[in-house]
Amino acid sequence: MQSVIYKRIPQCPAELLAEVAQYPVSDLHEALGAVEGRMQLMSSRMRPIGPAQRIAGQAITSYNYPGDNLMIHAALSIARKGEVLVLVNGGGAHGALWGDVAATFAKQKGVAGIVVDGPARDIAALRELGSLTWSTSVSSSHSEKRGPGAVNIPIVCDGVRVDPGDVIVADDDGVLAIPLRALDRAVKGARERNRKEKDLRDKLRGGASLFELLQMDKNVQASGANVIDSVWSDS
DSSP states (O other), X not given: OOOEEOOOOOOOOHXXXXXXTXXXXXXXXXXXOTTHHHHTBOOXXXXXXXXXXXXXXEEEEEEEOTTBOHHHHHHHHHOOTTOEEEEESTTOSSSOSBOHHXXXXXXXXXXXXXXXXXXXXXXXXXXXXXXXXXXXXXXXXXXXXXXXXXXXXXXXXXXXXXXXXXXXXXXXTEEEEEOGGGHHHHHHHHHHHHHHHHHHHHHXXXXXXXXXXXXXXXXXXXXXXXXXXXOGGGO
């Protein structure tokens, strides 16, 4: 395999990127629909290293040979302010892909955050730095810096295809990769969900019943549930 590094990614409209940053992963996930929303949502293994983390930015992708992290340095060298590094090594737990020295440089460059399908290390230092990092594992294990690998090609991160330039949104609930072709639809859907949920919360604070507002009686009836007005032991 010959290593390859693409220095540019497709650009998305600045106004869409600014708006997508306002919405939580859950709303954007739902807005993508039942199929694509699940396809683009990374698994529960992908967790933030600290509380109350949130990022939104375009992906700089980095594929690394298992046990090696040369290409994270190549990716970091071309990353620009507001972009998100998406680092993979096939999901292996050996060979830390991200640590505090690289995070210090990323902080200086204004990189928005880091998503790692593989191990991160120096967790306490990353938290102190404010390095907004999500990873599938933690390990102090040594990484080589030999390659091969690639930067800014399509990759698979925690089971999700991520193309260079895709919009990565991550918070305490997880990580979502939104394809550029679907960004406008995701933003419009999240905007509408956000409006409806605000209206619901306002009504709940006014004393309304969530069961009635959502008309859950229809769903219960459609499920075929037998509703019995007594305690179970009397049945």
